[in-house]
Structures are given as structure tokens and as C-alpha cells.
Amino acid sequence: MASITILLDQCTGCTLCLKACPFGAVHMANKKAVIDMAKCTLCGACAGACKFGAIELKDLSGPKRDLSAYKDVWVFCEQKKGHIQSISFELLGEGKKLASKLGVKLCAVILGSGIEPKIAELSERGADKVYLVDHPALQFYQDDPYTEALVKLVEEYKPEIVLCGATTIGRSLISRVAIRTGAGLTADCTGLDIDGKERLLLQTRPAFGGNIMATIVTPRHRPQMATVRHKVMQEAGIDKGNKAEVVRKTYPEEVFKSRTRLIETVEEISETINLSEADIIVAGGRGLGGNEGFAMIGELAKVLNGAVGASRSAVDAGWIPYSHQVGQTGKTVVPKLYIACGISGQIQHLIGMQSSKVIVAINKDPDAPILKVATYGIVGDALEIVPALTREFRRLLGKK
Numbered sequence: 001m002a003s004i005t006i007l008l009d010q011c012t013g014c015t016l017c018l019k020a021c022p023f024g025a026v027h028m029a030n031k032k033a034v035i036d037m038a039k040c041t042l043c044g045a046c047a048g049a050c051k052f053g054a055i056e057l058k059d060l061s062g063p064k065r066d067l068s069a070y071k072d073v074w075v076f077c078e079q080k081k082g083h084i085q086s087i088s089f090e091l092l093g094e095g096k097k098l099a100s101k102l103g104v105k106l107c108a109v110i111l112g113s114g115i116e117p118k119i120a121e122l123s124e125r126g127a128d129k130v131y132l133v134d135h136p137a138l139q140f141y142q143d144d145p146y147t148e149a150l151v152k153l154v155e156e157y158k159p160e161i162v163l164c165g166a167t168t169i170g171r172s173l174i175s176r177v178a179i180r181t182g183a184g185l186t187a188d189c190t191g192l193d194i195d196g197k198e199r200l201l202l203q204t205r206p207a208f209g210g211n212i213m214a215t216i217v218t219p220r221h222r223p224q225m226a227t228v229r230h231k232v233m234q235e236a237g238i239d240k241g242n243k244a245e246v247v248r249k250t251y252p253e254e255v256f257k258s259r260t261r262l263i264e265t266v267e268e269i270s271e272t273i274n275l276s277e278a279d280i281i282v283a284g285g286r287g288l289g290g291n292e293g294f295a296m297i298g299e300l301a302k303v304l305n306g307a308v309g310a311s312r313s314a315v316d317a318g319w320i321p322y323s324h325q326v327g328q329t330g331k332t333v334v335p336k337l338y339i340a341c342g343i344s345g346q347i348q349h350l351i352g353m354q355s356s357k358v359i360v361a362i363n364k365d366p367d368a369p370i371l372k373v374a375t376y377g378i379v380g381d382a383l384e385i386v387p388a389l390t391r392e393f394r395r396l397l398g399k400k
């Protein structure tokens with residue numbers, strides 16, 4: 001919490017603050033600065049720009065809490081049907097670097113049912129300690145029991161940092177845990193580091209529609225919690241010699257109670273390859289013009305044994321479900337080959353795919369931004385080029 005005040009006797013009407021405000025929240029009246037609190041975000045840019053000390057930004061959040069009891073880096077390791085998801089290995093890789101910079105332990109947290117055999121896997125991936133809660137109610141993800149169990153662990157063992165995948169489960173779980181434990185949470189990070197002097201987690205993520213990268217710190221709260229996108233970090237290597245200490249926790253039955261009941265799990269895309277894991281992605285945008293265009297790229301993806309991706313425009317148009325969306329508000333993908341068909345290449349899309357090894361862009365417009373990041377560009381009509389590519393790959397790969 002903060003408050004902002006203009007000290008009128010010190011304000012010279014120089015307008016520096018007006019120029020510095022990124023939100024257009026400052027205007028001049030009678031040669032004095034006035035702040036529109038409906039627009040102000042208390043970012044402090046105006047106070048920083050004022051050379052006359054005429055803008056007072058006060059921190060009202062009270063005395064700093066004693067945070068010294070918090071230590072260790074935790075990674076929430078997501079499992080589905082007993083399989084640890086690869087995002088967890090990516091976070092263990094990144095968590096190890098953070099833990100060694102802080103001189104603390106890397107701890108894996110796993111919740112599930114019958115997951116004892118998974119301890120070895122987490123240990124091999126570099127965890128110094130594994131916290132395990134095994135209970136039938138945790139077999140499938142459900143908000144209430146997962147939140148309760150993780151909150152209990154956090155309250156008892158006080159981690160300094162908690163990392164979690166920016167997956168559907170991770171996003172749902174960690175926001176609940178953050179609220180319950182009074183933690184700071186930064187969602188969808190693409191970079192993490194440590195400010196060694198202050199022992200703060202530096203959490204970098206796209207902001208303002210992806211136009212800038214913001215580095216966020218949470219100096220007053222613990223744990224510092226961050227969700228991280230899939231495929232942004234390198235997976236931890238395997239060290240068969242690493243033996244993690246194991247903490248098995250049991251809790252009273254009420255901890256595992258749920259206000260909701262899981263009736264059924266339905267796989268949305270049962271026949272296609274998981275987008276995040278695919279080596280080849282054929283993605284379509286508004287330029288494909290509709291369902292027929294998407295059927296064409298579906299054919300090409302099938303021949304290449306790849307997955308189908310999409311821009312948000314295509315998803316918004318209802319041509320393909322959201323689970324295929326690539327980009328800032330969709331998935332981050334790093335395939336070996338990304339074929340973008342009729343996608344203009346706005347920054348929000350590029351954020352999700354620009355680290356692909358080879359990018360092929362098919363676009364009618366020679367000035368489309370996607371062609372600037374593409375390894376190979378084909379200028380032309382995707383509705384003609386895609387079927388031609390499908391025919392040729394089918395022939396070359398000997399497929400029917």
C-alpha cells in the first residue's frame with residue numbers, strides 16, 4: 001500500500017512529472033501538477049522524475065515483517081496420472097541455480113496418490129529434499145485438497161521461494177496458496193535470478209501487452225512465489241548418484257476435504273500430439289480464413305507427425321480451441337520446426353514461439369513482422385502453399 005501527494009509549495013509547474021507518467025495520470029492546473037487517482041498506479045515514475053522533491057510517495061504497508069525464518073527454494077512438482085510433468089524438471093533445473101546462489105537447499109514438493117516411487121526421479125533431478133504428501137484424495141488435481149496440503153507445508157517449513165509451472169493446474173493452485181500464506185506472486189515469468197545483496201528473487205515477465213519486460217521483486221513478503229512458463233528453462237540433468245532427504249507428511253482427513261467432486265476427466269485432444277511437447281508445429285492464423293484452412297494445416301501436421309498451433313485471432317474466431325493457442329496468453333513452445341501459416345507475427349504471438357529452432361513463415365504480405373523472425377519465409381497464399389507442401393512431404397516421407 002502506498003499514497004502519493006503533490007507538495008504544492010514545492011511544485012514549480014515544470015511538467016517533468018507529466019512527461020514521466022506512463023499512464024497519463026498527471027495534468028497541470030493553475031501551473032501545478034495534479035494527479036488523477038483513477039489512472040494512477042502508484043508506480044512512482046513521476047516522483048522519480050521530479051527534481052524539486054514536490055511529489056511524496058509514502059509506503060503505508062507498515063513495519064517490515066521478519067522474514068529471516070524463510071529458507072530454501074521449493075519446486076511444486078506437478079504429476080498427472082503418476083507421471084511427473086516435464087515443466088517440473090525445468091523448474092528443478094532453474095531452482096538449483098537459484099538455490100546455489102542463495103546457499104540453500106533445493107526442495108521438490110509432490111502431492112498425489114501412490115507416488116512414493118517418484119521420489120527417486122526427483123532425487124535424480126537434483127532435489128536435496130523431497131516433501132511428499134500421499135493420499136487418495138490427491139490422486140487427481142482438485143483445488144481444495146491440493147491448496148490445503150501445500151499451505152500446511154509452506155506454513156510449517158517456510159520456504160523462501162516457491163516455483164510452480166504456469167500450467168492450468170499451477171495457475172489455479174499457486175494463486176490460492178499465495179493468498180492463504182500472504183505471499184508475493186508473479187505469474188508467467190520468463191526469467192528468474194537472485195539479487196544476492198538483498199536475497200530477493202528477480203522475477204522477469206512480459207508486461208504492457210508484451211512490449212516491455214518487467215522485473216518484479218517482492219521484498220516484504222515470503223515466500224516469493226513465481227509461476228514459470230513451460231519450455232522457457234532448461235531441464236535439470238540426471239544425476240543417479242544424488243540422494244534426496246525425504247519428508248513424508250500426513251495430515252488429518254479434514255485437510256483433504258473438497259467442496260467439489262471430480263466426476264470425470266475428459267481429454268480434449270486425444271488424437272493429436274501435445275503442443276508443448278511437439279517437435280514440429282504447424283500453426284495457423286487469421287490468414288487461413290476459416291475451418292477449411294485449419295483442416296489444411298491439420299493435414300500437414302499429420303503428415304509431419306506434428307501438432308497444430310494457432311494465433312489468438314484464429315482461436316477467437318472459433319476455428320480451433322484455446323488449448324492450441326500459442327503466445328503470451330497461450331502456450332510457450334520451442335519446437336525444432338514451427339511453420340506459421342497466415343500469422344502476422346504480433347509481439348504477443350512471437351513471445352510464445354520465437355525460440356523455435358527453425359521458423360518457416362508463409363504469408364501473403366512481404367512486410368509481415370513474422371518474416372523478420374523467420375528462418376525461411378515463403379511469400380504467397382497459404383491456402384495454395386500448404387496443400388502443396390503436404391503433397392510433397394507425403395511423397396518424400398512415403399506416407400499415404
Ligand SMILES: Cc1cc2nc3c(=O)[nH]c(=O)nc-3n(C[C@H](O)[C@H](O)[C@H](O)COP(=O)(O)OP(=O)(O)OC[C@H]3O[C@@H](n4cnc5c(N)ncnc54)[C@H](O)[C@@H]3O)c2cc1C
Pocket residue numbers: 209284285286287288310311312313314325326327328329330331341342343344345346347348349352362363364365368380381382383
Ligand atoms: C494482452 C494481449 C494478449 C495477446 N495474446 C496473444 C497470444 O497469446 N497469441 C496470439 O497469437 N495473439 C495474442 N494477442 C493478439 C495479437 O496481438 C494479434 O492480434 C494476433 O496474434 C493476430 O493474429 P493473426 O496473426 O492470426 O492475425 P492478423 O494479425 O490479422 O494477421 C493475419 C496475417 O495473415 C496474412 N494472410 C492473409 N491471408 C493470407 C493468405 N491467404 N495466405 C497467407 N497469409 C495470409 C496477412 O498478411 C497477415 O499477416 C494478444 C493481444 C493482447 C492485447
